[in-house]
Amino acid sequence: MTCTEVRDLLVEHVLGTLSPADRQAVDEHLLWCAGCRHEAMGLAESASVLGHAAGPADPPPGLGDRVVAAVGAASGRRRRSRAGVLAAVLAAFLVVGTAGWGTVMAGRAQRLEGAAQAARDDAERAAQGFADVLRDVAGRRNVAEATLRPEAAAPGGGRALLFDAAEGATPDWVLVIAGGLPDRGAPYRARVVTGGHTLTLGELSPVMQQRLAAYRLLPASTTGYDRVEVVDARGRVVLTAAFTV
């Protein structure tokens, strides 16, 4: 997003009326652009006047203690979550980066079509294994999954995982694993989309025989992204899927 585009959205950004995707795009821009950030700060201070105009209200007795309890509980969750994320990353390395079952599958597939099918099944199974581990350590609610299917009768398939962390706890991230895609369409790129907004995850890199993966930590929330796509070198969508929790 350019500075001009961001400045056009800043007023709605501070008033809270942007779509989640636009809000995220503006937030990403503000991370590195001091000029726009300065402009946003001034507008946000003005917008906060609107909030203060509502006036304070007396909360119910004991809310302060319940606030402390809520933060205390979140603090405990975060300690567990850090360990969980570490386990999940380890699991990702094991599933994506090692030559276990993929080698077996490739050995069983003699014909080209069979190999592509095996690679597709392999990619899906790899991601499924990862998803199962991740749900155990991070909680079912935070993990969305999508089974990538080819457009028309093209070859290939795979799976995508989207980890939507609780706000501010850990970065959100997306993992896409695909297989069975023909070499002639390479390099392939993965992206998540919502409405008219697209967030590119990057190029799918080979991680083992016929298995491709893209992984990206995101600087802002993934909330709102509901689809994942894989496009070929010419920008044509070859795999697509909707996320489900």
Add this chain to the structure above:
Amino acid sequence: MTGNPRGSTARITGEEASAPMTHYPEGPLQPQVERDLMRRLASGEEEALRILYARFGRVIFGLGLRMLGTPESAEELTQDVFVVAWRKAARYDPSRGRLSTWLMVIAHNLCVDRLRRDSRRVSVAIDDLDDLLVGSTSGEDAESTLLDRDAARRLLGCLSVPEQRLLLLAYYRGWTAREISEADHVPLGTVKTRMRTALIKIRRVHELKGRP
């Protein structure tokens, strides 16, 4: 929650009784003090959380009550705001805005997200915002602290009623510039310009009074 000059560095566990608090002066805090408070919050000091709640809890609860409509929702919001503030405390930078602004942005974003989730935002009329509209003032007597409702409303009074209505519809009801443009039969660009002009007016009047 009560104050006490002895201070405490008890960890936030949620299992202890109210801890005694370090004394902070009334009125707005200096940026260095705000930074210190947030540093203490990030490191998990319960006292810092209680001080923040004592200062900002009522304002956040009030915003939640106004935007979400029920004490239960406002209470839930207040808890969520402080959980998010604790999570983001290490990233708080006073050079990028006042602590009160930072907390209000968190609170407002959480409210808007809830309203969107519940699909309530477009069904509420402007009428229930009428009591927030302010007659014309010069803004001259607006105090420098935005924690005061009257000061905030005096600042709003530097805007015309249509300007106030525009901002209140967006801020409290989540109406986008496009929705306002269609409802009022005014070009989208004009709505955006009016919104920007109104916010800048508030900023200028506020700056005239000087930052605390």
